[in-house]
Amino acid sequence: MINDKEFYDWYQDPFAPMSDSDSSLTFLFGHLSAPLNDPYNPTYSKKWAQKCLDVMYRLVICSLVDATDTANERLKIKKESIYFLNKNFLFLEKLANSSLTDKNGYHIWLLEGFELTDKGIAFMNECNLDTASNEVCPEFKKRLITLFDEHDVGFNKSNFIPIQF
Structure with missing residues (x-):
């Protein structure tokens, strides 16, 4: 299981900027x-990178988030389609193969x-998620954990798309 601080940091808090x-x-x-130790030169470990990919994989599988490109243009495809999932999986694989210590790889991550997605915004609203709060929203956490379990991407699993660098 995931503790409240970790849940807030990795799942709840990111919903506000992504909305x-x-x-x-x-x-x-x-x-x-x-x-x-240096906010202008942070150290990104493989463990951190894998955690990021696992978070996004779970959210993509549940159709709550969508990858965007550098021009911030979304592909005009049906969100529940296999094309939506394939596009997002390819994007996650691109990140998994892009080292944060390499200039080009870092720019991809940056x-x-x-x-x-519309479904993600609706989910956030249905849970009455207060994005200004620094406290875990129990309804949001409960429903997100249930959604992950229903999609077989619960917190007992990880390394869905393994880091390759």
């Missing part, structure tokens, strides 16, 4: 990288991002 616009993984989760 307004696309957000890169370094923007959403950069503050969770360790060590943070510039390309994710945004909530």
